[in-house]
Structures are given as C-alpha cells and as structure tokens.
Amino acid sequence: MRLGIIANLQRPDAIEAVTFVVDWCARNGHSAILSEDLKSKINGEVDISPREELWKHSDIVVSLGGDGTILASVRALGRNTRPILGVNLGSLGFLTPFTPEQLPEALEKVAAGSYQLEDRLLLKAEILNGETLKAPYSLNDIV
Secondary structure, three states: OEEEEEEOOOOOOHHHHHHHHHHHHHHHOOEEEEEHHHHHHOOOOOEEEOHHHHHHHOOEEEEEEOHHHHHHHHHHHOOOOOOEEEEEOOOOOOOOOEOHHHHHHHHHHHHHOOOOOOOOOOEEOOOOOOOOOOOOEEOOOOO
C-alpha cells in the first residue's frame, strides 16, 4: 500500500506524527510518499511528490493536522479521488476523526482493508459575470 502524507507543520506534533507514519510504513512493508514541503523535516531517504500530484503515487492520503489540513488535502487532490485518513493534531475536528493515539490502530485497519469510506459531497462555484475560478470546488463552504 502507498500512503501519501500531508501535514500542517504549524501543529506542534506534526513532525512526530509524520515520522511515526513513515516509520510505520517501513516496518510494515508499505510506501510513504511525502508532500514536498515535508522532505526537509524528515531524516533519511523518503519519496516525495508535489502536493498536487500526490494522488498519482498514493492509494490513500494521510492528512495530519485538523479540519483545515483535510480541506487543503482535498484541494490538492482536486477531482482525483483518493481516500483520506484524517488525524486531528489539535483540540477539535469535525472532519478529522482520529487522534494521534488512535493512529497506529487506524493504520493497521487501513492496511487490512477493514475500514468504511465516508462519502462527502463537493460544492462547485461559478461566477455569473464570466470569470473563471482557479479552484471552483469546495468540500466545506464557499465564501
């Protein structure tokens, strides 16, 4: 299995969580592919990818941060669907169901195929005056 990893480096435990996922992949025979902004934060040989191309190299994306990181992960994937495993490194998350303490068990279940996908609807925005939006899709809201 190939796990793409996106993380919010503003969260205090982000590097520790990324390192845990990378080490877990190495111990369990899976591949970890980091979004390129994480490369300089992790020691050793690690595969990297531009965030917008991470979907090409991943079977699932692990989003480490909070709801904002989930939304950033969705933007990076665009219309290229991949399951996202959301891990909340903060205090409250509506879209990130797992805590760092639950991460080992969540990864084991994903690897075993023992999980349920929760479908989310995307919103699409259009401007009536003819301008084109750069990112017209949204998961949460459009302002």
